[in-house]
Structure formats: C-alpha cells, structure tokens
Amino acid sequence: MPRSFLVKKHFNASKKPNYSELDTHTVILSPYLYESYPMPIIPQPEILSSVAYNPITVWTTTGLLPSPLPSDLSPLSGYPSSLGRVSPPPPSDTSSKDHSGSESPISDEEERIQPKLSDPHAIEAEKFQCSLCSKTYSTFSGLAKHKQLHCDAQSRKSFSCKYCDKEYVSLGALKMHIRTHTLPCVCKICGKAFSRPWLLQGHIRTHTGEKPFSCPHCNRAFADRSNLRAHLQTHSDVKKYQCKNCSKTFSRMSLLHKHEESGCCVAH
DNA sequence: CTGGGGAGGGGGCCC
C-alpha cells in the first residue's frame, strides 16, 4: 500500500518522461561485499557495540502527547553516530521537514529564522527564497532542489510510472520508484533482487547472520535498525503509540490499528 | 487474539 505523500492519485493522463533514460541497468552488488562473506558486511565496531536509543515520544494517531518515556530509555553516553540521527534538534533544520503536513505556518516561520547550530552564518547565508512558499535556503542549489521536489513540481508537473499508475511530482522521485520495478540490486547468494543497495545489504545479513544492532537492555541483536527500534518499545512501560480513547499504548502502529479496529475506538 | 520479530519498501535528507 503506497503511503507516500509524493504519490499522486491517477486521475488523468500526464506527462511521461523518457523511460529509456530511466531504466537502470541491473547491478550485481560489488564483489567486495562478498569477499568477506561470511564475515559481517558492515562490521563497524561502534555499531556492533551495545547501543542505546533516543528518548521516545509518545504518539497518538492524531499527534504528540507530552509524556516522554521513562528515563531508562534515555540516550546513553557514547551513542553511536550511526543511530544518532534519530531525533535531531527540532529547530536546527530549515530546509527539511517539508513533508510535515501538521506543521503550522507559524512554526514553520519560526524554524526558518533559527540559525543552524553548525553554521553560525546561517542567517545571513540564507538568501535564496522560494517565491511560492517563502522558504529560504543558503544556496541556490538548495532552493532549486526544493522547487523541483515540491513547489514548482506540484504546481505544474507530474511524472507517471510506466509500470504502474503511480505519479510523482519530480523526476527524481519517479526514478527512485522505478527502481522498485526494475530491482537492479541482485543478491549473488540467492538471486533475490532489490530496489536499493542498502536493502540488498540488509538482505545479505539474513545469509550471514550478522546482527549489528544490539539492544542496550537485553542481549538481543538485530540485523535491521528499524527492528531494533520496534524492539526497544517492548522495554518501555509507556509505548510509542497510544489509543486516544483508552490511553493504552502499543509498541507499533499496526498494533494500535488492530486495537482500534477491534472495537475500542468505534465511537470515533 | 495479542504481541513481537523478521524482512522489506517508501520518500527525505545530507554529502
């Protein structure tokens, strides 16, 4: 089930790109990835070490709740950078979060005037402004990419997939989608094909048994970061997804949906 | 039936 906000409904015929340019050649993963087999593909010591996790905010189906998780899930010192991007400082990014439909214009404006922590000259540098949404960028290329992906594209273009009926607002998004049809990344061990190299790498871990993501609270390890994230919820008394009616919390959105569909929240 | 793990797919952001 596509859930991307970039996917446009198929209402009428639209511009189609030159697909001969979009088709990607089948790529066999570089042999070096197999040279170490069955050694771990990505045996980075900092990843292999016990990892912690960021504070998890409780979500309902409609929005944030103010209650954080217990302190035992707070980040530990020495948190590896590979997992540290989970929760960036809210006001630090002025050009991202374009996809957050719940953002109010006011908060968006507040974000724009916040200097980037890593760039003391951010304010004076952000001199390229989108004429459509007023977002500002420090570089012309940043503005150009924004307009291509969001404003200009939404106002005048759509790109249709030749393999299915999905439409995208940018050629780049369409190219990425088409990879899900062409599946250029092929596992040399079992022949299974994937759309992206990192998906293939994750799959290869199922062959090697490598589990670089460890739970800091128990001895379990996981091959996939997302699965570790879901597992960490099981250690929490207050889980990430909360029923807005009975306040019961769940570790996964799917469990919350099941709960709601089972009748707890039939009234609303 | 519920909760959790495994596997995979999606677009966004950064470099």
Next chain:
DNA sequence: GGGGCCCCCTCCCCA
C-alpha cells in the same frame, strides 16, 4: 544528480 543513510511503515509469521 546520485549514492548512502535515515526514519517510518507494512506485511507476514510465529509464540
């Protein structure tokens, strides 16, 4: 513009 990595999400299966 593309690759790598990110988080979020879903589906399936099993205990």
